[in-house]
Amino acid sequence: TRSTRPQRMLKAVQKNATKGNPQSVISAIDYFCKNSEWAMNVGDEKGSILDSVVTEVNPSTVLELGTYCGYSTVRIARLLSPGTKLITLEFNPAYAAVARQIIAYAGLQDKVTLVEGSSGEWIPQIKERFGITTFDFIFLDHWKDQYLPDIKLFEECGLLRKGSVLLADNVICPGAPDYLEYVRNSPRYESRYYPAHLEYTKLEDGLEKSVFLG
Ligand SMILES: O=C(NCc1cccc(CNc2ccc3[nH]ncc3c2)c1)c1cc(-c2ccc(F)cc2)cc(O)c1O
Numbered sequence: 613t614r615s616t617r618p619q620r621m622l623k624a625v626q627k628n629a630t631k632g633n634p635q636s637v638i639s640a641i642d643y644f645c646k647n648s649e650w651a652m653n654v655g656d657e658k659g660s661i662l663d664s665v666v667t668e669v670n671p672s673t674v675l676e677l678g679t680y681c682g683y684s685t686v687r688i689a690r691l692l693s694p695g696t697k698l699i700t701l702e703f704n705p706a707y708a709a710v711a712r713q714i715i716a717y718a719g720l721q722d723k724v725t726l727v728e729g730s731s732g733e734w735i736p737q738i739k740e741r742f743g744i745t746t747f748d749f750i751f752l753d754h755w756k757d758q759y760l761p762d763i764k765l766f767e768e769c770g771l772l773r774k775g776s777v778l779l780a781d782n783v784i785c786p787g788a789p790d791y792l793e794y795v796r797n798s799p800r801y802e803s804r805y806y807p808a809h810l811e812y813t814k815l816e817d818g819l820e821k822s823v824f825l826g
Pocket residue numbers: 652653654677678679680701702703704729730731732753754755756758781782785786810811
């Protein structure tokens with residue numbers, strides 16, 4: 613049967629990237645998406661913004677919602693201090709299977725815990741299952757209608773502390789209007805929009821960075 617787009621992306625990484633070299637994996641995926649097939653990775657333009665926020669926060673505890681093929685997982689993990697790990701949640705098993713291989717190809721498997729399941733199911737279990745009290749940095753890139761319920765779940769589960777940083781992809785395209793309205797109007801967050809473009813296109817999109825004020 614015909615291969616899937618994530619499988620073709622993995623083949624492109626294995627063909628064009630250097631094992632153990634995260635930057636070459638990032639470049640190989642961007643090349644594939646610009647020249648062969650569009651895919652919903654955060655991409656190079658928004659990825660650079662992601663890099664700068666991760667570098668600025670220098671987090672000890674990191675959560676990513678929506679692994680897809682592991683592109684942003686690799687971007688984040690390559691910047692973490694030695695000994696720091698990130699947890700990434702992926703609901704789709706086929707995506708998770710490809711992501712594991714791409715993360716391993718980059719040599720970052722020891723810095724990543726990939727959990728197969730949904731945010732709603734897993735967020736309430738994180739404290740006990742992973743021994744985490746609060747997250748320093750959270751990257752939201754899963755179903756856009758889940759951003760708002762999940763940020764409320766983070767609050768309810770006591771997973772945010774004064775200064776926790778949430779960075780949300782696609783707040784314009786496909787969009788997360790209810791999430792934007794919440795973080796921009798809540799007195800408990802300081803929010804800032806980073807304008808960019810939808811990955812590999814000229815369409816408007818951007819990232820919303822929200823700092824929890826406690
Ligand atoms: O929709 C998007 N991504 C999310 C997504 C999408 C599909 C499947 C999953 C399954 N993974 C999943 C689900 C639920 C979950 N709960 N916890 C973890 C978890 C994980 C996740 C998306 C779309 C576009 C886009 C498409 C088309 C277009 F024209 C313009 C733009 C661009 C993006 O950058 C995007 O990020």
